[in-house]
Amino acid sequence: MSRPPMFRSKNDFILPIVRDKSVLDLGCVDYGKGLTHDPTWLHGAITALAAKTVGIDCDTDGIAPLFEKGFDIRCANVEDFRLDEQFDVVVAGDIIEHVSNPGAVLDCIRKHLTESGMCLLTTPVTVNFMRLVELIFTGEIYAHPEHTCWFTSGVLAELVRRHGLTIDSLCYINDARLYYPLLSRWGVPRLIDMALCRIHPVFCETFGAVLRKA
Incomplete structure (x- = not known):
């Protein structure tokens, strides 16, 4: 079996696929606060490349x-939204681990995909170097306070x-440096992490x- 590809960032995975397509971006507000002029902001980058971009989020203040800046973002819950249109691509970047009912999110995604459309989903890996370090030194694995579950590729496939969906392909994203200060600079921990990846x-x-x- 061939090794799945590895990307340095979620943008590197997602952006080449969305170019010139109609895109629905789920849960797009939180990571966009104050970042509208940052070229790495995912929703802004998608909007710049896609033929059409619609965002969904339940954060009314965000x-x-x-x-007001011109982004087409609708206020809705990703577990039960309903739009009268379908999209070539639905982006679900790091949201499925936040929700109460992941299956409901997938049902909504399926309803809003064209027949040949695709969903680009990302979620944290269950076990890696830094989670092992956390477990050794603290006795537990840290999770974002709003996370409700973890996924492996096998669990997600089931x-x-x-x-009514299937996994067409898998990839991995080496972005731990964004979440762990210990890996944000060069040193032994980062070298170990890179070697393992x-x-x-x-x-x-x-x-x-x-x-x-x-």
Whole structure:
């Protein structure tokens, strides 16, 4: 079996796919606060490349200033939204681990995909170097306070199968340096992390999946 590709950032995974397509970006506000002029801001970068971009978020306070700047962002819950249109690409960047009902999110995604459309989903990897370090030194693995679950590629494959989708391909994203100050600078921990990711990308911080209708 061939090794899945490894990217340095979520943008490197997502942006080449969305060019000239209609895109629905789920949960796009939180990471955009104050970042509208930052070229690495994912929703802004998608908007610049896609033929059409619609965002969805339930953060009304966050939507207002972005809407004023010209971004088409609708206020809705990713677990039960309904738009009267379908998209070539649905981006679900690091949201499925935040919700109460991941299956409901997948149902909504499927309804809003064209027949040949795809969903680009990312979520944290369950086990990697820094989580092992945390476990050794603290006895537990840290998770974002709003996370509700963890996924492996196998668990995700079963979940999407139950909701009429299938995993077309997997990739890994080596972006741990963005979340762990210890890895943000060069040193032994970062070298170990990089070496493990080169041995196999499953040791990366994040994995991505391209989903299609089954």
